[in-house]
Amino acid sequence: MKHNFIFTIIFFVVTGTYAQTENQGQFHGNFQTDIQTYYKDTTIGANTVPAEKMLMNSYANFNYTNGPISAGVRFEACLNPLEGFSKNNNGVGFPHKYITYNKDDIEITAGSFYEQFGSGLILRSYEDKTVDIDNSLEGFSMKFSPVKGVLLKGVYGKQRSYFSDVNGNSQLITGPGIVRGFDGEINVNDIFPKLENKRTQVILGGSFVSKFQEDQNPSFVLPQNVGAWAGRININSGKVNFSAEYANKMNDPTADNNYIYKNGEALLLNISYSKKGLGAYLSAKRVDNMSFRSNRDATLNNLLLNVLPDITKEQTYTLNAMYPYATQPNGEVGFQADVSYKFKKESPVGGKYGTNISLNFSRVNSIDKQAINDTTAIGQKGTLGYSSDFFKIGNELYYQDINLEINKKLSEKLVVVLTYMDLFYNFNIIRGMTGHENVKANIGLADITYHINSKNTIRTEWQALFTKQDQGSWAMGLAEYSISPHWFFDAYDLYNYGNQDQKVHYFTAATVYVRGTNRFQLSYGKQRAGILCVGGVCRQVPASNGFAISVTSSF
Amino acid sequence: MRKYFIITVMVLFGFECFAQQKGIPMVEVKNLDNKTVKTTDISNNGKPIILDFWATWCKPCVKELTAISENYETWQKETGVKLVAVSIDDARTMSKVAPFVNGKGWEYEFYLDPNSDFKRAMNVVNVPHTFLLDGKGNVVWQHTTYADGDENELFEMVKKVAKGEEIKQ
Structure with missing residues (x-):
């Protein structure tokens, strides 16, 4: 009943204002769907397959604006939600609806x-x-x-x-x-x-x-x-x-x-200095x-x-993002420094086209925690928990990374990005586990783009992560061929060659077709179990093997 | 049942409006000095505007803005176009935007949209998403994702808009 009532209101607003203002209104929205099939694959840890065999997340937004009034709804249908997403979001209908007056x-x-x-x-x-x-x-x-x-x-x-x-x-x-x-x-x-x-x-x-x-x-x-x-x-x-x-x-x-x-x-502090060709940032x-x-x-x-x-650099390359930091709301103290500099064209380092170099460092520690008295353990339920000296940094290191990135255009046809990352990852704290070894890793990468002509481009990525801990070392090769403005073809193999138990390949291939604001993607491959973080919020991604279709569109 | 009927009606009304051109909705964004600015105040004196949604962590976005920056002067001279880059970086990376764009030496007009209000209002699903606005501020062309070379198509469209030609998408 409630739904119908709200819909009726939206309906009247939409149609009412539509009639009053002689077709001045605008209707717009977007659509997004992800469908995936699941196959059992014990080599990667996808030991169980959802009973549905195929899952889908879909969303569509419809918005109407007319002068000072806008109204909209979002249709959601997750049937059932993809693996790794909350199974509680399995409703079908319009949970999101609003009316705004803005003048x-x-x-x-x-x-x-x-x-x-x-x-x-x-x-x-x-x-x-x-x-x-x-x-x-x-x-x-x-x-x-x-x-x-x-x-x-x-x-x-x-x-x-x-x-x-x-x-x-x-x-x-x-x-x-x-x-x-x-x-x-x-x-x-x-x-x-x-x-x-x-x-x-x-x-x-x-x-x-x-x-x-x-x-x-x-x-x-x-x-x-x-x-x-x-x-x-x-x-x-x-x-x-x-x-x-x-x-x-x-x-x-x-x-x-x-x-x-x-x-x-x-407490959050940021200071930045920037002028043309130089940016520096401390937080x-x-x-x-x-x-x-x-x-x-x-x-x-x-x-x-x-x-x-999060106070750490947002990593986007696959192996750099393998051990992402997540803010510890119960206590952390950290800082980050970032400098990027553009060596000018025709300078010794800049060469013919200029060279971009950026350096980033971040480090996060525990906060100081002292027991409030002799009989209460730190963080004991139902007590004041602990006391903490604001200006003291705790002894336990949670996370640290050092990143160097060089971005260089070598000729009209060739662009190269080189990165190096040195990482320390406190596994137990960040993943909420006990008894796991902390991870120390070195990660190197080359991202090479070659423009065959103004429409055809080949891009390759060569990545390696070296570590003795967790699942051992990884290597990855990626090739992507794009034909502007419509097509992408890409394939990559992620290889866990340092794993003592089983050296696993995760192969994935995808095709993307873009037309205007419509994007269709079809892929097949194996997904590694891991964690995906955006901003300060993370989601567990389970291992999977299957086909995926993804469509986005806006109008 | 009634629900579906109403939606159908809404959709039909919507399609009727399709033929019309769309302007920019009014949302608040911030400029690089952290000052609040209304999106309806974005203008270019009757010349076309490229409205580009991006983020510092989005590689294709950075590629696209870099590719355009190499020819931006020529584009501006020929068509008077202005590129307005709206970053959807949230509180984590928002303060990095100014040093980032200066480090790149880009000369666009920049805005911050830390809670994605403008992104949502423009129905952007993923970045990069590029809109082309004519001199009256109406969206006449848009494109999502970036493949190397896409900037050539965009410039062809900008030239058409600057001449007042109609674009079919």
């Missing part, structure tokens, strides 16, 4: 929406299918700019948990918590006319988020209202940009922190007990209210 300085949304305050330390509701996350807020949101340079935002709602089939009825399941948030941002230079054209620009922001969840725990008295606040500043002066955000959360015993009553906090982060969800008992990627951004 001049005011914007009001009713329905499903996404929002982020600052860098997301206390609120980020978003959607990223690749890591199986959709924690949209279901409720009301309002944005208002009372004067130039001031932006106020308010949100009130419940979070999307799953879209599930419940006894044959597809239902949007929201979390038990009620989320209320407020954010204000002031552009100082816009407020004071005298400062408007100054070289230094200052932006200040502050936010407050509170969640309410009933306490039904038989053994503890849990706070039903948990508040969190954050303050931020951004200073920009010519080539230099500085930003800082600090967040603090009231005591919030959760499954993530083993139900301790300690307050949480997070530091400290996180202490800062997991924040609208359900204290939720786990994995469910009902996350915030995102604590």
